[in-house]
Amino acid sequence: PENVGVLAMEMYFPKRCVSQTEMETFDGVSAGKYTIGLGQEKMAFIDDREDIQSICLTAVKSLMEKHNISYTDIGRLEVGTETIIDKSKSVKTCLMTLFLEHGNTEIEGIDTTNACYGGFAAFSNAVNWVESSSWDGRFAIVVAGDLALYASGAARPTSGAGVVAMLVGKDAPIVVERGLRGTHMEHAYDFYKPDMHSEYPVVDGKFSNTCYLRAFDSCYNRYMARLAKTEEKEKPNMDDIDYVVCHSPYAKLVNKSFARASYNDFIRDKDNEKYAALKPFEEMSYADSLENKDLERALMGLTKSGYAQKVGPTAYAPKQIGNMYTAAVWAGLASLISEVDSETLQNKRIMLYSYGSGLAASMISFRVRSSTEELKTKLNLRQRLEERTHSKPEDFAAAMKIRENTHNACDMIPTGDLENIATGTYYIEKIDDKWRRFYKRK
Ligand code: ACO
Structure with a gap:
């Protein structure tokens, strides 16, 4: 099929x-x-x-x-x-x-x-x-x-x-692209539910954020390496993606991961003029790059308009509801379909990043092949x-x-x-x- x-x-x-x-x-x-x-x-x-x-x-x-x-x-x-x-x-x-x-x-x-x-x-x-x-x-x-x-x-x-x-x-209408997915899994106690007497997790909030971002980098780079091969592109980057849906524990973390994508693009293409604002961070170690607030600010600034266009519509519903754990990333996809009209979405590529603590993460992409109008109307x-x-x-x-x-x-x-x-x-x-x-x- x-x-x-x-x-x-x-x-x-x-x-x-x-x-x-x-x-x-x-x-x-x-x-x-x-x-x-x-x-x-x-x-x-x-x-x-x-x-x-x-x-x-x-x-x-x-x-x-x-x-x-x-x-x-x-x-x-x-x-x-x-x-x-x-x-x-x-x-x-x-x-x-x-x-x-x-x-x-x-x-x-x-x-x-x-x-x-x-x-x-x-x-x-x-x-x-x-x-x-x-x-x-x-x-x-x-x-x-x-x-x-x-x-x-x-x-x-x-x-x-x-x-x-x-x-x-x-x-x-929304088709999974073949041969591009990237995955990253490892053992981590960032968020888990060992106490059967409680519905609440044990969570190391700051550590879970770092785990989320590290897994994002890893999946993104694997995804881009596959895109480079299948589309014979030397340096694929965020320009090859039209929309980005990320698992949303809260919107700010999604904003930060979208910004990280450009850091990864920069590391692959350091002399490209469009990353000039990141040049001062060229020699920074990977571990430092996850913590450094100056780099984070530079990335957030560089990706501001990209965020509004590529992520904004996917963030609408999760911002209104909060975390939904397994459903959160799919709520982002539903949000995109609801916020952007079907005509604009035609033939666009949607990247989707799923993260689960513990930890397991994957990145795939979809291509919009036909009308999403009915989906949008019925989601309402x-x-x-x-x-x-x-x-x-x-x-x-x-x-x-x-x-x-x-x-x-x-x-x-x-x-x-x-x-x-x-x-x-x-x-x-x-x-x-x-x-x-x-x-x-x-
Ligand atoms: N105005 C504007 N910004 C503010 C204000 C204010 N008045 N006060 C604080 N902030 C900012 C902080 O500067 C910080 O920004 P930064 O992240 O850019 O540094 C942000 O708000 C968060 O505040 P903190 O004091 O750093 O963190 P807090 O103790 O509130 O905890 C956390 C936040 C860790 C996200 C917590 O809510 C948590 O543990 N959540 C659950 C874990 C989670 O969602 N992890 C994500 C991946 S795993 C998963 O999906 C479950």
């Missing part, structure tokens, strides 16, 4: 959000710390009425309905998540309830976990399946979703929640994001408290108010004494 890629996309995010400006006041930090320092505008959150299974049920159901997809046309369903509610049973098996109603129980694929990377791994599995001898001619669905939660403290303003569900198959992101309920930081803190109190509980009925759930959303009706979860759709 040719032109394998994304045929349809749906995104689910909670009905409630909180303003980062109000969070700054509530947390007693200096004004601008979350909005300018982290680059975030709003943060989505949920209480104990929803869990990873309910939010994925909502996203898949909505994808099927909006795009009028037949349940029997799906041959593979992959889930990427790091929100674990069971050490054995997958989220995928729960999603099978939607397909059983239509008599389809023959669907391959299961959950994949490694921090924020699971969604990319799931996507990669789906693309590989369509391109392989195991393919049975049907579509694949990829679900990437998480509740991104942090204990109160410096990391909490980078919380969020969301799911992206995608239909993958041949003859897609701007309107849906604007229609959300704006809650107070106190409500956000209370919702986190409810989740802490009911984590791992059984024989319980969630106390979260159904008013906070939008129509068409699945929610937890009860968890029985054997920890079996029952869902309803509002």
Whole structure:
């Protein structure tokens, strides 16, 4: 099959959000710390009425309905998540309830976990399946979703929640380019979840940022080396890329990684006039380049207009929602499709960088082959994001408290108010004494 890629996309995010400006006041930090320092505008959150299974049920159901997809046309369903509610049973098996109603129980694929990377791994599995001898001619669905939660403290303003569900198959409008992907993996304790009694990660924030940027450099250079070969270019660089989607824990880090790309381009092409502002940093060691604030400033200045054009449209939704772990990078792609009209996107190359702590990272690119108009209309992101309920930081803190109190509980009925759930959303009706979860759709 040719032109394998994304045929349809749906995104689910909670009905409630909180303003980062109000969070700054509530947390007693200096004004601008979350909005300018982290680059975030709003943060989505949920209480104990929803869990990873309910939010994925909502996203898949909505994808099927909006795009009028037949349940029997799906041959593979992959889930990427790091929100674990069971050490054995997958989220995928729960999603099978939607397909059983239509008599389809023959669907391959299961959950994949490694921090924020699971969604990319799931996507990669789906693309590989369509391109392989195991393919049975049907579509694949990829679900990437998480509740991104942090204990109160410096990391909490980078919380969020969301799911992206995608239909993958041949003859897609957004096609995965072959032979260009770059990957970087290693062992690191930058962010991990060793405590089964808590939903919160153990995180070394500064170290995780450095890990993210190092992995970005590595993937970018591998990607560019492959591009040099396939397109017989001596010194490929950011000019060969039209849009850049990066995993977004918070927007500022995405801005910094886009700036790093030009540092890598400069190292490959030191005498090129367009990098003149970077000449003073020519001899700097790689380790220093990751820490040096003067270099960072020079890079941010050099790439300012490039950022606005190539990254700006991909950052819109993640800034409005916050981190979504596995879903964050795909929310960036959905954001791009929503913010840029289909005509402008035609034949453009979109680079996508997925990072998961621990650590695993990959970079691929897409080429837009045909109209994305229908995807944009059905995503309807701007309107849906604007229609959300704006809650107070106190409500956000209370919702986190409810989740802490009911984590791992059984024989319980969630106390979260159904008013906070939008129509068409699945929610937890009860968890029985054997920890079996029952869902309803509002
Ligand atoms: N106005 C403008 N900017 C400000 C202000 C202000 N009033 N106050 C602070 N800042 C800036 C700082 O200068 C800093 O900028 P810099 O990054 O360019 O140096 C930035 O805001 C962050 O402030 P810090 O005090 O350096 O960091 P903080 O203690 O707030 O922690 C961190 C930030 C590490 C990102 C934390 O939120 C965290 O741990 N998040 C979770 C981990 C994470 O997201 N890692 C990313 C990759 S891994 C993953 O995806 C989970």
